[in-house]
Amino acid sequence: MNQLNAVVNHNYPEIIRFAAFVAIISAILTFCTIAVIFVNRVIKKRRQKIQKMADEAILETLGERIFIYDSVSDISEKELSKTLSILDVLKNKNKIFRKSMIRLLVYFQTNLTGSVGRIVNATYSRLKLRQFSLKKLQSPLWFLKTQGLTEVQRMKDVMSLLEVYKLVNDKNQDVRVASYIALVRLRARDCFEVMSKEREELSEWQQMMLVEGIFNTIGLTIPSFKTFLRSENRSLVLLGIKLIVDYRQLDAIQELLAVINAQDDFIRLRIIEALGALNAEEAESSLRNRYQLEPVKNKAAILISLGLIASGNSVDFIRQKFMEAEDFLIIKSAAAAITSHPPVVAYEVKNELQEEHAVQKGLINHFTEALN
Amino acid sequence: MDTLSIWISLIFEQAIFYYSVLIMFSYLTLVILSVIEIRKYNLRCWYINHSALLNSQHVPGISVIAPAFNESGTVINGVHTLLSLNYPKYEVIIVNDGSTDDTLQKLIDEYELAESSYYYHEEIKTQPVKGIYKSKNPVYSKLIVIDKHNGKSKADASNAGINASSYPLFLCTDMDCILHKDTLIKMVRPFVEEKTRVIATGSVIRISNSCEVENGYLKKVKVPNKFLPLFQELEYIRAFLLGRMAWSKINGLMLVSGGIGLFDKEVVLSAGGYDHKSFGEDMELIGRMRVWMEDHKEKYLVTYIPESLCWTEVPSSLRIFARQRTRWTKGLAQTLWIHRKVFFNPKYKVFGLLTFPYWVFFEWLAPLIEAGGIIFYIYLAITGQITWIYALILLAFVYSFSVMITIMAILWDEVAGMKYEKKREVFKLCLAAIVEPFVYHPLVLFFSLRGNFYFFSNRKLNWGEMTRIGFKKKKVAID
Numbered sequence: 001m002n003q004l005n006a007v008v009n010h011n012y013p014e015i016i017r018f019a020a021f022v023a024i025i026s027a028i029l030t031f032c033t034i035a036v037i038f039v040n041r042v043i044k045k046r047r048q049k050i051q052k053m054a055d056e057a058i059l060e061t062l063g064e065r066i067f068i069y070d071s072v073s074d075i076s077e078k079e080l081s082k083t084l085s086i087l088d089v090l091k092n093k094n095k096i097f098r099k100s101m102i103r104l105l106v107y108f109q110t111n112l113t114g115s116v117g118r119i120v121n122a123t124y125s126r127l128k129l130r131q132f133s134l135k136k137l138q139s140p141l142w143f144l145k146t147q148g149l150t151e152v153q154r155m156k157d158v159m160s161l162l163e164v165y166k167l168v169n170d171k172n173q174d175v176r177v178a179s180y181i182a183l184v185r186l187r188a189r190d191c192f193e194v195m196s197k198e199r200e201e202l203s204e205w206q207q208m209m210l211v212e213g214i215f216n217t218i219g220l221t222i223p224s225f226k227t228f229l230r231s232e233n234r235s236l237v238l239l240g241i242k243l244i245v246d247y248r249q250l251d252a253i254q255e256l257l258a259v260i261n262a263q264d265d266f267i268r269l270r271i272i273e274a275l276g277a278l279n280a281e282e283a284e285s286s287l288r289n290r291y292q293l294e295p296v297k298n299k300a301a302i303l304i305s306l307g308l309i310a311s312g313n314s315v316d317f318i319r320q321k322f323m324e325a326e327d328f329l330i331i332k333s334a335a336a337a338i339t340s341h342p343p344v345v346a347y348e349v350k351n352e353l354q355e356e357h358a359v360q361k362g363l364i365n366h367f368t369e370a371l372n
Numbered sequence: 373m374d375t376l377s378i379w380i381s382l383i384f385e386q387a388i389f390y391y392s393v394l395i396m397f398s399y400l401t402l403v404i405l406s407v408i409e410i411r412k413y414n415l416r417c418w419y420i421n422h423s424a425l426l427n428s429q430h431v432p433g434i435s436v437i438a439p440a441f442n443e444s445g446t447v448i449n450g451v452h453t454l455l456s457l458n459y460p461k462y463e464v465i466i467v468n469d470g471s472t473d474d475t476l477q478k479l480i481d482e483y484e485l486a487e488s489s490y491y492y493h494e495e496i497k498t499q500p501v502k503g504i505y506k507s508k509n510p511v512y513s514k515l516i517v518i519d520k521h522n523g524k525s526k527a528d529a530s531n532a533g534i535n536a537s538s539y540p541l542f543l544c545t546d547m548d549c550i551l552h553k554d555t556l557i558k559m560v561r562p563f564v565e566e567k568t569r570v571i572a573t574g575s576v577i578r579i580s581n582s583c584e585v586e587n588g589y590l591k592k593v594k595v596p597n598k599f600l601p602l603f604q605e606l607e608y609i610r611a612f613l614l615g616r617m618a619w620s621k622i623n624g625l626m627l628v629s630g631g632i633g634l635f636d637k638e639v640v641l642s643a644g645g646y647d648h649k650s651f652g653e654d655m656e657l658i659g660r661m662r663v664w665m666e667d668h669k670e671k672y673l674v675t676y677i678p679e680s681l682c683w684t685e686v687p688s689s690l691r692i693f694a695r696q697r698t699r700w701t702k703g704l705a706q707t708l709w710i711h712r713k714v715f716f717n718p719k720y721k722v723f724g725l726l727t728f729p730y731w732v733f734f735e736w737l738a739p740l741i742e743a744g745g746i747i748f749y750i751y752l753a754i755t756g757q758i759t760w761i762y763a764l765i766l767l768a769f770v771y772s773f774s775v776m777i778t779i780m781a782i783l784w785d786e787v788a789g790m791k792y793e794k795k796r797e798v799f800k801l802c803l804a805a806i807v808e809p810f811v812y813h814p815l816v817l818f819f820s821l822r823g824n825f826y827f828f829s830n831r832k833l834n835w836g837e838m839t840r841i842g843f844k845k846k847k848v849a850i851d
Contacts, residue, residue: 023768036783038795366489
């Protein structure tokens with residue numbers, strides 16, 4: 001005790017006093033952290049329990065009172081009022097119940113179509129749950145905004161379009177992308193126009209989410225994505241190329257050829273790949289002419305694309321590159337292109353190979369074997 | 373002699389104290405950075421819709437590479453797990469690294485393999501490949517088995533896998549590792565999410581020693597029961613969730629573990645692949661990739677995700693543990709020596725000015741300084757020069773701080789996603805954290821010293837074999 005007093009009363013060197021102070025603070029923090037770990041566990045467990053109860057109660061009500069009907073008109077007003085009042089009680093029980101109800105209705109709306117989907121939608125509206133989604137859209141937190149946007153678009157809540165439009169200029173890019181997806185899903189007329197105004201570069205991930213959103217919206221009027229190819233935002237150009245390929249927009253081939261002189265190696269690579277995927281025969285000569293100007297990766301892509309087009313007009317060109325190239329990637333791509341043609345082409349090329357063409361021979365065997 | 377004694381006293385009484393304070397400060401910084409990074413990751417998980425990736429034609433393809441040496445007991449389940457991963461575009465490459473048991477035959481029988489004319493292009497030099505097998509059954513069309521001569525290291529086998537891979541990204545793992553079914557979809561995220569080029573990503577590795585496993589799938593996660601695995605679990609939580617997440621936050625990560633790492637193949641090939649002579653080939657590769665990117669003035673990121681996606685069995689016997697730790701330390705010293713030009717070199721930015729010096733001073737040098745301190749302590753005790761109350765306060769200072777850091781790591785693990793179902797398992801971990809500095813740390817210190825001794829004396833160190841006892845008794849090469 002005397003020693004401790006000595007520490008406290010500043011009789012010890014500063015280093016020792018500092019060490020004692022840190023030791024005490026560390027010990028206190030250790031105990032606090034342990035307490036937080038276990039309290040957090042208890043709270044989480046309790047929350048899970050309530051969540052389970054909420055899910056069960058809501059599912060039971062939906063299953064017994066809503067999903068048994070084929071359409072909203074089949075439910076009598078009296079019955080509907082009674083069901084809604086039961087769900088309303090559940091909704092107002094606590095926050096967990098409300099969240100659970102929104103989550104389940106959104107889930108059913110996403111996964112069920114037709115009349116049941118309409119019943120779910122009507123239930124959502126009459127329980128006034130959309131106001132909670134709209135509240136999220138006004139939150140200062142980006143992740144709540146995106147969550148709200150997801151709910152709005154999955155519930156096909158066209159009434160909220162105005163609120164969604166407010167977020168297309170949000171400073172957070174994830175919110176903006178989520179709002180573009182929401183506009184697409186809600187089939188807003190100018191959804192692509194709004195999207196094309198994005199100034200910041202979109203990540204590959206965001207592009208994929210947009211493609212998925214567009215591709216999975218039924219009844220959406222699809223424009224020609226060639227307009228995206230002239231965008232100053234390179235990521236929008238890349239997005240446009242993806243969409244052109246996915247929707248096989250053959251009318252965009254000329255536009256692709258017009259922008260193939262782009263400065264960016266990566267954009268040119270994607271254009272070359274797109275031309276191959278679209279089997280653009282009219283692009284063959286242009287691709288052959290570009291070959292010498294391109295870096296190795298793009299040269300390989302040109303050969304692959306010519307192989308995919310497989311019109312027969314580029315066989316000599318591919319064969320020449322196959323025999324003369326020294327870079328393995330080029331030889332491999334040329335071999336893949338040769339074997340994409342009718343089998344006779346590969347057979348003829350194989351017959352031409354000499355002993356010194358061991359790599360070429362190996363690659364032709366590789367690509368012609370069914371197991372590979 | 374008096375002057376020398378004064379200098380030694382000064383070093384150990386003042387300089388080492390400030391050195392310790394600096395280490396502690398760095399740990400505190402790591403704690404703060406890691407929680408920021410974990411929170412950021414968790415928030416994005418709310419928003420991310422994985423089905424967009426799973427259904428996309430535009431995802432980058434991944435080659436999963438798993439070397440196998442005498443894995444007869446686990447290879448079938450292991451391959452089965454790898455073939456069941458959730459991802460739209462991937463292949464599985466098993467490299468039979470000259471197994472002396474029936475590993476290859478088991479694969480041939482189970483997966484209906486036949487030797488194919490698959491063209492093997494040796495971009496990175498490896499031991500000769502004897503044959504490449506593919507399945508006659510279209511269900512296993514993703515599977516490629518390479519049979520090669522033993523290269524006496526995992527690096528050589530991994531390089532063979534890289535040579536045979538056909539996708540732009542590859543995931544390196546071990547045959548005995550149990551991967552989460554969403555491993556690829558989660559690990560590819562940084563590659564498609566970041567606007568700067570990501571060259572490597574790792575994730576948290578956990579210990580499977582006491583976990584319940586069925587047909588290669590993890591049924592129940594449990595805290596290890598045995599002495600060594602239990603403390604290694606703590607060490608892994610601390611290293612992965614505090615250290616690596618924090619370094620990832622400032623793009624200073626220098627190690628992506630061999631158990632699970634997703635790499636950009638183009639950069640790996642440009643950097644020359646794994647160094648088969650290195651005892652820390654995973655760390656050495658990241659170092660070389662970073663040097664290559666910086667030398668070519670390209671922007672890049674090395675990232676980490678705080679999710680536990682890989683479970684592996686760790687040594688539970690002291691003999692194997694000793695060999696593993698000795699090898700790790702030797703590997704660390706080797707890597708630091710190979711890349712010594714990076715040390716405080718502003719050209720290498722965070723890597724040269726922060727990460728590399730951190731590893732030199734606080735990872736490699738710390739055990740040497742600690743050992744020196746203990747010897748000096750004993751000398752002072754024998755000569756009666758210790759003020760015991762000071763010594764106790766200093767001991768409490770170091771001890772309480774280290775326990776606090778470990779407990780915080782356990783909390784971060786809970787925040788990142790509760791792995792253990794029962795409270796008593798977490799309690800067990802907390803108790804282990806309290807005794808760790810006295811019962812486990814001395815072992816780690818001793819083997820670190822041994823590793824340094826092996827490095828400085830250039831003594832030969834074999835990779836050796838290890839008996840894994842978790843699920844089935846068998847002999848395998850240690851990772």
